Amino acid sequence: MTHQLTRDQARRIAVRAQLLDAYRPSEVIEVAEQLGAIKIDPLATIAPAERTILWSRMGSAFETFQLTKAAESDRTLFEFDGAFRPVSLLPLMLPSMRRWPTRPSTREWLDANHRFRIEVLDRLRAEGPLLASDIPDTAEVARSPDGWSGSNQTVHMLDFLHRQGEIAIAAREGRHRRWDLAERVYPQNLPEFEYDEAERMLDERRLRAAGIAKQKSPWTRVGEAGEPAAVEGLRQKYRVDPEALAAIEEDEGGRTAFLSPYDGILFDRPRLRELFDFEYVLEQFKPQSQRRYGFFAHPILMGDRFVGLLEAEVDREHEALVVAAVHELLPFDAEEHDMVRAEIADLAQWLGVDVRAW
Template sequence: MHVLTRDEARRIAVRAQLLDAHRPGDVVEVAEQIGAIKIDPTAVIAPSEHSVCWARIGWSYEPGQLAKAVEEDRLLFEYDGQFRPASLLPYLWPQMRSRMLRPTTQAYLDANASFRADILTRLADEGALLAADIPDTSVVQAGDEGGWYGSNQVPRMLELMAYLGEVAITRRVGRQRVWDLPERVYPADLPDLTPDEAEEGLQARRLQALGIARQKSGWSGVGTAGEEARVEGSEWRWRVDPEAIAALDDDPGGRAAILNPYDRMLFDRPRLTELFDFTFVLEQFKPKAQRVYGYFAHPILVGDRFIGLLDAALDKKRETVVVSAVHEMLPFDDDEREMVRAEIRDLGEWLGVPVAGLD
């Protein structure tokens, strides 16, 4: 049983997400450590996949690095809305092939068996294709209660087939995914793991990405990976990565980081509140009149504390990052204020535009 102070627990969490003073060298190092880089089209300042990388690598990160790692080097792959390291594929593949779907989803797939076969035949014969290049031969249409899909069933079917490992995303053209057969995208020599062995491996990698997490939490999915820990002032049962414990004495210090709202660091909301005393609510889907901090406010981390929220947006017409507000969740001291301002200026420099509204 490890006994940790809250400061130690926070430092472990920050370091596991590569948000301390030591910056990683490239996108592959980022993905290997944090496990997944969220893809999302919302680009108030920059798309999440690029914001996530910039928050860790800094000014030397260029968006082309991510595309190269996925499309040319095949060191990363896209699955279920995230870029993941190729080293995770052996653990994900058995789960893809053995997933149990909801009865309504399975019924939809069964009714459209010929549609699925048509897609596989077309990909086999013609090679990689955009969804727009594949005809909709569905027999049954699924409902669209969430408003994410139109009447064309091709995108939905491709996503379900990718979830089951029947097709794969080989690259992107702009924001559009290009689909192919998995044997032309994934390595052919994947180890033969059982679903239980795969889940055990995934739990260990999830804990590596988080450093410390609540035991058996549905948010983190670490199960009983790592070792048991207690955090002062918390009644939770925690699991901690033993390598993170060993590295506690080798502390490179903290820095300022501006995080995209879809950043992996923020995903486990209960842990965020328990360890960091920070309750983050994304106001993107709230009516404008109910927003307090902004449509897509970016949390500001300094050291091991979340001290503010940045409400800013890239004005493409003016080619300027416009800062509407820097909300101080905790009062900034002079050093913190300058660190935050410097990070916002660096964000503008990375985007190649000036920053307005900071002074």
């Protein structure tokens, strides 16, 4: 049976799945378990992505130390591919990590640098956890700079060993990562899964985080997880999480939320356009003369609709949240203005700064 959904229902399922409805979780791990990934990014016009993503869900209940504690002390989170993830996902990811890499050029580089690989592992075993700068570059064959990494081959080797599940990020010092053997960072005695079973379970977790996704979306890969759904006015085939569908009548309503440009709900741009009628373009890489909403504008979600963008920046020298503009995609009424102002005040309070009038 194919579920017939209105766009309103589809949006509410997506918003609830991303913990952006009226309910506020109180624990970092609760957010991570539901979202599956909390993107890490150092750009902080307001706050780094990982902190903004958690604040958008938890509000004032979130304090920065909770994230560090979960990742480095409790080990309920682990860092992989630029995101914090719940440890419950690790057993499902390990079968794929053990098959990596699939690209021949990467395999060739690893084979050519076998001695370098062993030296890095031996140094971590003897001295870890270490920063990349603590590990000499003794590569026999170099990779060309890719625009993101420099010429230091140690950075590449650490990344590749991480992707293969042999080493892990034990801690951070600011934006610098400390590396160690995976066996000393990841929990032991994790359940074992075959590759196909693990991939199926990962599809289910991705759908749980999305609530609803196109069946063949390259942005939100859900495979055959969930149940088939059709959304009013859309030709595409969707899959819906049955638990999210069953809970739709329990919806307690929405709220106002400011979202990091790297928030997970924004990642699937086609779905964002089709369900929310929201065409989001991050203007970070546009020339200033071509920007309409600012360098790093944060989308404003109100209920299940994107209504505007917040253009703001923290001035640490003067301890102020400087709001350059609230861009209204549709004119706000008086109540909506009040809701946005209240959320700005809450944001400033969480940041520990004053709001500079705009």
